[in-house]
Amino acid sequence: MVAFGKKLKESQIQEWQGYYINYKLLKKKVNRYAQQLEVGAQDHHYVLKDFSRMLDSQIEKIVLFLLEQQGQLANRLCDLREQHDVILQLRNGGSKICELQEAYRGVGHDLLRLLFFVEMNAIGLRKILKKFDKRFGYRFTNYYVKTRANHPYSQLRQVFRHVGIGAVVGAISRNLADLQDHQGNYVSIYDQPALSHPDPIVHSIKAAVNKLSNSTNFLEFLGKHAFIMQDDLPSPSEDDVAEQRYHFMSLLLNLVNTFLYMVNTYIIVPTADDYSLSLGAAATVCGVVIGSMAVAQVFSSVYFSAWSNRSYLRPLVFSSIVLLIGNTLYALAYDLNSIVVLLVGRLFCGLGSARAVNRRYISDCVPHKLRMRASAGFVSASALGMACGPALACLFQTDFKIYKLTFNQETLPGWIMAISWLIYLLWLSISFREPPQEIKRDIIPQEVRAGTVVNYAVENGITQPLLLNMEPKQGENGDQEYDDGEEESCEKTRKPVTSIVSAYRLLTPSVKVQLLVYFMLKYAMEILLAEASVITAYYFIWSTNSVAIFLACLGLTVLPVNIIVGTYISNMFEERQVLLASEIMVLIGILLSFHIGIPYSVPQYVGSALITFVSAEVLEGVNLSLLSRVMSSRLSRGTYNGGLLSTEAGTLARVIADGTITLSGYFGVAKLLNATLVPSLFICISSIIATCFTYNSLY
Incomplete structure (x- = not known):
């Protein structure tokens, strides 16, 4: 593993060496600024001004070279266009067509080199900005991006947006398709792109452009909801390990576990208020009934994450047994007439939450080429379970007894889930294959994540000046360098963090804001879903069936919204x-939900709920995508990983939201809606303000 400066030097195209960002020089300048400020030789104003000037100069050098190379590619395409027109007029031009195709592919290969040049410079620019912020405790990135990216003559946007490259890609694609499809007798790629057969070089170029410009597709966007950090440049040895550990049936069992758990979570929502009433409690106690599962999940996420370091089968077996017991207790509470047994049953269900294991299995045991699909499968299973849970609840309209056991709409969710977990447990015992432990211990945390290389300053959350105690060495022109000491320290800190405190220290302001946004959206969604049965019964006298259908319809919007x-x-x-737009839409949905003055109507409730839920779903995808980019890669592995932190933030939000519903019930059902929406409104406004403050650091 190498630090970014060394990686940049090794990966440079030699004839373009003078046009790359001079990362080494910029890093030395940062170190020199630290020394000058320490002894009082310079002030902060000079440092900011001088570093801005250096960055402007570096970016201008990159952009002018980029434009020059684009012009050369365009000239070559113009020459090929002339040959193209002549060749297509010939009846027997087979050999010349092959030569022309190779010429177009040659332009494509040179374009790929140019895209890699842009990528390395964009990474270098992001890293030096982060290094500067960490070294001096400034928000320099925020200032620099705001002033440079939004200017009408912005050169910074050329590095990150590559205007003009798309036209070159289009020219190569169209002309190769022209030569390929019956020598000109073809359907245009613009009219029927599905009928064309992209050349491999075109496929490579499009993949490179998408990677560079953060373009995405439905599968990738959906996969981001899983918050399983993707290594864009995995080492061959790591991918070989994943290939050896991969087992399709084991992956399928993990996804089924995810599906069943989400069904288990939401199957009781339409009937939780009626169940509470039948046991002598208030209807608003449904908040505690629903939330008790999330309370236990706060703790279970940690021990399941730690357990998955040693095994996957044993925690899944334990999870299934605990959920079997929990659902049985939930169902028996009716005949025992005990609200305590009901709550204990739901606590057991929360203690059986193995989502941390499901995530870790995909991250550790699925090959890189399949990981995004597996992540999308994880999210799809969750969404389907969320929709199926309430839908199943509306089917249980029966009431009968077998011996002394009652089977009705309150108890059947418990009995059905208990049987489901028993069947799953048997299937798990027969079909799951535990990955080899000796291979698992050999896994080394990757240095590269999302196309970037770990930066010591950024990855370790240091707020004090770096490297001041390291022994410097003399570099060019007598300047002091710290590369060796920095790399040695970097080697010592690549292992996963070992405590929640260590993980918290790695959280930069941008990461904290993104976790706040995640907390907000989960809080708003839980308030909406958990109190739906009480609110609709009070205002609209909806039956259990109506509530179940409404919640199922909300759940079914997840996949279509993510496709769009x-x-x-x-x-x-x-x-x-x-x-930011999604946060504002969540705010609008919350504001429209309030009952003020006029009679509360079904269109107002359904419309506001749909806006809130859909906006929160959109927000979750982009939030976790940004979070994976700004979060330290040390949090991509180990027990205290980024997935655990996001899960804990979301689970804590659900716990507080469900507690809010129960506490607000003391004011009466008539005031429940507004009382629960006020905290949602406050948290949402806070997250929007926090996002605005860190907006430019998300560039």
Whole structure:
């Protein structure tokens, strides 16, 4: 593993060496600024001004070279266009067509080199900005991006948006398709792109452009909801390990576990208020009944994450047994007439939450080429379970006894889930294959994540000046360098963090804001879903069936919304723009939900709920995508990983939301709606303000 400066030097195209960002020089300048400020030789104003000037000069060098190379590619395409027109007029031009195809592919290969040049410079620029912020405790990135990216003559946007490259890609694609499809007798790629057969070089170019410009598709966008950090450049040895550990049936069992757990979570929502009433409690106690599962999940996520370091089968077996017991207790509470047994049953269900294991299995045991699909499968299973849970609840309209056991709409969710977990446990015992432990111990945390290389300053959350105690060495022109000491320290800190405190220290302001946004959206969604049965019964006298259908319809919007956002919206706007717009839409949905003055109507409730839920779903995808980019890669592995932190933030939000519903019940059902919406409104406004403060650091 190498530090970014060394990686940049090794990967440079030699004839373009003078046009790359001079990362080494910029890093030395940062170190020199630290020394000058320490002894009082310079002030902060000079440092900011001088570093801005250096960055401007570096970016201008990159952009002018980029434009020059684009011009050369365009000239070559113009020459090939002339040959193209002549060749297509010939009846027997087979050999010349092959030569022309190779010429177009040659332009494509040179374009790939140019795209890699841009990628390395963009990474270097992001890293040096983060290094500067960490070294001096400034928000320099926020200032620099705001002033440079939004200027009408912005050169910074050329590095990150590559205007003009798309036209070159289009020219190569169209002309190769022209030569390929019956020598000109073809359907245009613009009219029927599905009928064309992209050349391998075109496929490579499009993949490189998408990677560079953060373009995405539905599968990738959906996979981001799983918050399983993707290594864009996995080492061959790591991918070989994953290939040896991969077992399709084991992956399928993990996804089934995810599905059943989400069904288990939401199957009781339509009937929780009636169950509470039948046991002598208030209807609003449904908040505690629903939330008790989330309370236990706060703790279970940690021990399941730690357990998955040693095994996957044993925690899944334990999870199934605990959920079997929990659902049985939930069902028996009716005949025992005990609200305590009901709550204990739900606590057991929360203690059986193995979502941390499901995530870790995909991260550790699925090959890189299949990981995004597996992540999308994880999210799809969750969404399907969320929709199926309430839908199943509306089917249990029966009431009968077998011996002394009652089977009705309150108890059947418990009995059905208990049987489901028993069947799953048997299937798990027969079909799951435990990955080899000796291979598992050999896994080394990757240095590269999302196309970037770990930066010591950023990855370790250091707020004090770096490297001041390291022994410097003399570099060019007598300047002091710290590369060796920095790399040695970097080697010592690549292992996963070992405590929640260590993980918290790695959280930069941007990461904390993204976790706040995640907390907000989960809080708003839980308030909406958990109190739906009470609110609709009070205002609209909805039956259990009506509530179940309403909640199921909300759950069914997840996949269509993600198709639209992943295919279109995320490619039209930056993720940070979608993030802020989604937060504002959640705010609008909350505001429309309040009951003030006029009679509360079904269209108002359903419309506001739909806006809130759909906006929160969109927000979750872009939030976790941005979070994976700004979060330290040390949190991609180990017990205290980024997935655990996001799960804990979301689970804590659900716990507080369900507690809010129960506490607000003391004011009466008539005031429940507004009382629970006020905290949602406050948290949402706070998250929007926090996002605005860190907006430019999400570039």
